[in-house]
Amino acid sequence: MNSTTSLSAPTPQELQAAQAEIARPHLVLNNRPFSWVTQKICSIVEGPTPLWWWIALTICAILTAISIFCFGYLISTGVGVWGNNAPVAWAWDITNFVFWIGIGHAGTLISAILFLTRQKWRTAVNRASEAMTLFAVICAALFPALHVGRVWMAWFLAPVPQANAIWPNFRSPLLWDVFAVSTYFTVSVLFWYLGLIPDLATLRDRATGIKKKIYAILSFGWTGANRQWRNYEKAYLILAGISTPLVLSVHSIVSFDFATSVIPGWHTTIFPPYFVAGAVFGGFAMVLTILLPARILYGLHDLITMKHIDNMCKILLLTGSIVGYAYLMELFIAWYSGNPYEWWVFLRNRIADPFIFGPLLGIPPAPYWWAYWAMMICNVVAPQLFWSKKMRNNLWIVFIVANFVNVGMWFERFVIIATSLHRDFLPGSWGHFSPTWVDIWTFIGTLGLFLGLFLLFIRFLPMIAIAEVKAVMPQADPHPHPHPSPHTTNH
Numbered sequence: 001m002n003s004t005t006s007l008s009a010p011t012p013q014e015l016q017a018a019q020a021e022i023a024r025p026h027l028v029l030n031n032r033p034f035s036w037v038t039q040k041i042c043s044i045v046e047g048p049t050p051l052w053w054w055i056a057l058t059i060c061a062i063l064t065a066i067s068i069f070c071f072g073y074l075i076s077t078g079v080g081v082w083g084n085n086a087p088v089a090w091a092w093d094i095t096n097f098v099f100w101i102g103i104g105h106a107g108t109l110i111s112a113i114l115f116l117t118r119q120k121w122r123t124a125v126n127r128a129s130e131a132m133t134l135f136a137v138i139c140a141a142l143f144p145a146l147h148v149g150r151v152w153m154a155w156f157l158a159p160v161p162q163a164n165a166i167w168p169n170f171r172s173p174l175l176w177d178v179f180a181v182s183t184y185f186t187v188s189v190l191f192w193y194l195g196l197i198p199d200l201a202t203l204r205d206r207a208t209g210i211k212k213k214i215y216a217i218l219s220f221g222w223t224g225a226n227r228q229w230r231n232y233e234k235a236y237l238i239l240a241g242i243s244t245p246l247v248l249s250v251h252s253i254v255s256f257d258f259a260t261s262v263i264p265g266w267h268t269t270i271f272p273p274y275f276v277a278g279a280v281f282g283g284f285a286m287v288l289t290i291l292l293p294a295r296i297l298y299g300l301h302d303l304i305t306m307k308h309i310d311n312m313c314k315i316l317l318l319t320g321s322i323v324g325y326a327y328l329m330e331l332f333i334a335w336y337s338g339n340p341y342e343w344w345v346f347l348r349n350r351i352a353d354p355f356i357f358g359p360l361l362g363i364p365p366a367p368y369w370w371a372y373w374a375m376m377i378c379n380v381v382a383p384q385l386f387w388s389k390k391m392r393n394n395l396w397i398v399f400i401v402a403n404f405v406n407v408g409m410w411f412e413r414f415v416i417i418a419t420s421l422h423r424d425f426l427p428g429s430w431g432h433f434s435p436t437w438v439d440i441w442t443f444i445g446t447l448g449l450f451l452g453l454f455l456l457f458i459r460f461l462p463m464i465a466i467a468e469v470k471a472v473m474p475q476a477d478p479h480p481h482p483h484p485s486p487h488t489t490n491h
Contacts, residue, residue: 027121027472029302034470037303041199041462041469042206044298052297053455060452067445070438071146079149081438088421088433093143094257095413096443099282100140100450101181101254102275102409105247106283107133108188111195112243115236121311123468124303128294128458129287130192135453136286137185139446144177173256180253184246191239197222197232198467251279258416264341265349265420268333274326278412281319281379284312285405290454292399294463303464306393313392316405320383323412327380341425349419367432368419371411378408 010018028037074081084091107129114122145154157178159168168175201222204215222228255271288309295304331351334342350372352358354365366372382404385391392398423430457463470476 025305025307026474027124027305027307028469029305032302032473034473034475037469037473038202038466040300040303041464041466042203044458045203045460045462046206049459050297053459057452057455060448060455063445063448064452065445066441067449070442070445071142074146074438074442075151079147081436083434083436083439085431085433087424087429087431088418090147090417090421091433092414092435092439092443093147095410095417096446097140097143097147098254098275098413099410100136100143100446101251102279102282102413103286103450104133104136104140104184104188104283105251105276105279106287107131107136108184108191108243108247109280109283110287111191112240113247115240116244120472121308123472124305124308124464125287125291125312126468127192127195127465128291128454128463129283130188130195131457131461131463132286132290132454133188133283134185134192135450135457136283137181137188138453139450141181141185142446144174173253173260176253176256180246180250184250187239187243187246191236191243194232194236194239195465195468196461198224199462199465202466203462247280248276251275258420263420263424264339265345265416267342268330270326270330270333274323274330277319277322277326278379278409281316281323282405282409284315284319285402285409288312288316288398288402289406290451292395292402294458298458300464303469309395309398310389310392313386313398313401316383316401317386320379320405324380327376345420345423349423350415366419367422368415371415372419375408375411375415378404379412382408 082093110122110129111126145151148154156166157168197219200215200219204212204219207215252272255275258266259268259271261267291304331346334346348363349366352361352363352366353369353373358365382401385397385401418433422433
């Protein structure tokens with residue numbers, strides 16, 4: 001090594017390049033003032049409704065109406081209109097329930113856990129993510145309620161005295177679902193609404209007429225006084241602390257629906273952490289799926305920056321790798337445990353495809369091999385693209401991979417349920433599940449319901465937390481230095 005070169009002082013250009021490389025990117029670009037942030041976010045609510053919004057809402061409303069028709073048809077006819085059969089008693093309905101519950105995890109994770117760990121990049125995406133959580137949980141709650149067959153009897157799940165003296169079975173994980181999901185939804189609503197209050201007051205102060213009265217009621221007389229802020233921050237911290245264990249508990253309990261059974265393919269202790277990681281994985285994919293179009297359509301590039309997208313891609317890479325590890329561990333344990341039934345399910349119901357593993361192992365193709373390998377490609381292979389920064393900076397790649405993950409997470413739940421149930425211990429009772437038109441349109445309808453609710457949310461409420469974004473801007477932390485460096489971080 002040339003010692004003269006190594007000890008020479010860096011040039012100003014080299015220093016500037018080094019500073020630029022290590023400086024954290026700003027969370028709000030182009031040195032925007034507070035007033036610009038308020039105006040930009042409020043203009044989405046206050047401005048004229050764009051044509052694309054009406055078109056999108058109409059499509060979502062039609063899909064929701066089809067779903068409502070399917071619900072009515074099912075309630076009036078019976079759950080036999082679904083493709084469920086013996087032995088596949090759980091099929092698309094429970095698959096959809098677990099899928100939507102998983103989607104609901106990212107909102108609370110971004111809001112609560114990233115808040116407690118002081119991750120300030122959350123501020124631009126937490127509001128929309130929290131709303132997404134609520135809408136996903138609403139979609140999820142529909143399926144177990146309809147799955148009971150007599151939906152008007154679903155209230156029997158609540159432990160309230162009634163004339164029939166029927167009491168819920170507290171040892172059943174299905175009942176734990178009721179408490180876990182309802183608690184999660186309640187706390188998520190409170191957390192989301194509390195964060196909205198300062199921004200509702202901002203809309204109130206800018207509105208006139210009936211809108212002003214509505215926002216005044218919703219903002220609970222918020223004036224922005226110091227005492228209100230102190231109480232607000234305490235309450236927000238408490239709710240974040242309550243929400244954090246709920247993120248872990250809800251999907252863990254959903255996984256107990258499977259893990260406490262003796263069905264081969266379900267009887268595995270890895271399910272709770274595997275389900276939680278998968279839920280966060282799928283939830284972040286959905287956040288990217290809905291926020292990337294919103295960012296373009298509303299010109300929010302200075303607020304939802306490439307830094308936010310890059311961080312979410314890294315979380316997708318991390319959780320996708322955890323999920324991939326869980327898949328492999330599940331496979332290894334099925335083999336290493338010596339349980340012939342568990343290994344049989346993995347080998348003959350999932351892995352054996354007609355092209356590679358089936359011929360290699362000398363066994364016929366599994367009926368649902370395509371679902372298993374679609375899950376592996378979408379959830380394990382596709383996110384590995386995010387090891388490359390170029391891939392994380394390419395919005396088309398990010399959007400495509402996020403949708404691959406959405407598809408893959410649905411297939412994951414389908415694989416767990418259908419491939420374990422359709423061949424049980426008795427070959428004489430084996431059956432094949434095929435969805436009916438009611439199954440398919442019910443699920444598509446819930447997609448319309450979810451997106452329709454999100455469209456209404458961004459039209460009538462601020463989709464980005466105005467007050468929280470301002471709190472991480474440089475102007476919120478003024479220093480007496482007369483000439484701050486252009487590379488000074490704002491968080």
